[in-house]
Amino acid sequence: MGNIRVCNKESDTKIMPKFGKKSKERLESCEKDLQLLFKEVVKHFDCTVTQGHRKVSEQEKLYKEGKTKVKYGKHNYYPSIAVDVTPYPVDYENIDRHYYFGGFVLGIAENMGLDIRWGGDWDGDRETKDQTFNDLVHFELRRKK
Secondary structure, rough: EEEEEEOOOOOEEEEEEEEOOOHHHHOOEEOOOHHHHHHHHHOOOOOEEEEEEOOOHHHHHEEEEEOOOOOOOOOOOOOEEEEEEEOOOOOOHHHHHHHHHHHHHHHHHOOOOOOOOEEEEOOOOOOOOOOOOHHHEEEOOOOOH
């Protein structure tokens, strides 16, 4: 994870987050709309891409371990129509931060005209307490490929 300094005037210095090498590589394995979305998100909210495209063998392993509910998922398309992104620094135990981040991403996506499904609100009803499986780092394009 890296940062760049943005200076508008001498007294106005702001550190702007940017993706590190691995996050960029993972994001590049995703559909162009997901790339555009998260390139915009990272300008405002420091985050890291933990998964883009996933091999079928990886998916099967995660399915057997109970870490996913599907044998073949949105990550298995190439380019991937799903991406896993978490706030940086990574703290999977900080659930509130993931909900805040999820809402932030959905707001940016809506402003960009993208229809995104998030693993904290699978049915998209803006009610998070009715989920039976939370995957708070998961974002996918709703359109079918």
